[in-house]
Amino acid sequence: MLSFCFLLAGAQSGTTNIMADPQEPIEGENVTLTPATVPANSISCRWYQGTDPGKNLILIYYLPPLTWQTTGPGFTGRETGNSDCSLRITDLKTSDSGVYTLEMERPGALEMGTADIVVSEVVSKPTLSISSNPFPREHKDSLQLTCNTRATRANVIWLLNGKPVGSSSRIQFSNHNRTLAIQQVLRRDDGNYQCQVFNKMSDGLYVPVIYGPDPPAIVPSKNAYYEHSDIKLFCVADAFPGVRYTWFFNGKSCGSGAELALRDVSRAQSGNYTCQAINLLSRNTASAALEILVACE
Structure with a gap:
């Protein structure tokens, strides 16, 4: 300059x-x-x-x-x-x-x-380090990243998935922008983090945010069938990482996996069908229920 x-x-x-x-x-x-x-x-x-x-x-x-x-x-x-x-x-x-x-x-x-x-510093490629849980849980954990650089007058810019990260009530910068702290992470904080010092960009550090399961949905939502019908129910819940599904009929386990298949049903199979989704990492659970009525033809 x-x-x-x-x-x-x-x-x-x-x-x-x-x-x-x-x-x-x-x-x-x-x-x-x-x-x-x-x-x-x-x-x-x-x-x-x-x-x-x-x-x-x-x-x-x-x-x-x-x-x-x-x-x-x-x-x-x-x-x-x-x-x-x-x-x-x-x-x-x-x-x-x-x-x-x-x-x-x-x-x-x-x-x-x-x-x-103005004599500019010679800047080497910065590196990123994480000093918090590398798998933060949504609404529970915080995230803290540090941009490591030897530049004494560094102008540090943070990016998430290639876009600048701005400060907010949850997102704070300190130590001359070298430290990025996010309180009570949200799923939108998931992604690839980088820091830029002058024209030098760090390698990306992917931070997955553990969330869910959200309340599952049972499809189809139809709840009336005739005897001898075949019924297929699907359970879907948003979560990261994946979830394990367990089905219950009137409170007793009756199957696992996202799909529950009932063939040639009888009136005795009328009742409450519940799908329970469990996050494999956080062990959080969420459930949805569907009351099914099987009638005579």
Whole structure:
């Protein structure tokens, strides 16, 4: 990132534009700050960090025919001046971010300019970790995920199934967005989580939310049949993971599985048929009942 501002230092002062190459420097790389023009008869180029000329002097480069350089307290050994009044900084650190000011002195006049550079961190691929139950139960458990990154100024973005995760009364971010906490998970929180740090994306971490069974449905809902009919009843309940179905006739077990088949029924088979669904992981249950009447033909 690069922004410019210009300073005016009296009636005999001018301003110049300073360009950075590259415009978005990264730590470990180099950057060169170059003024757009160097006034004729310029004597020296004075570079310092910040906007106060009395502080953080980096160097003064004297132009031909003198061509020599003196350094100040802001010099780190990584800065070099040049005859075009440019400043080259090598092996950039994030601490090099900030405003740099150039003063170009010539007889009776001073030309100035500033450049603001931001040195971005080198970011490796982040990783995800989970510090809560990896199989949270709907309405009961919480979920906590951490985006692990060494970036100290990380801008962390969370995604669920490729879409940004926003904060709410249930969903909170902490530790500079590195931690995602979801209270009392819902089934819509199920899915593939990722975190993004700058332009680096973590691998996905799939978090299944254990829910259900919801109240089952018995189909068909028809409840009157003639003797010697064949009856097929189906039980359906929404849940994750799958459910086990058990059928009861007047309170006694009469079958298992989603389908109950009754063949050549008699009047003695009139009564209450109940389907019970049990979540195989949470062991939660839900039931539905159908009263069936078998009549004479």
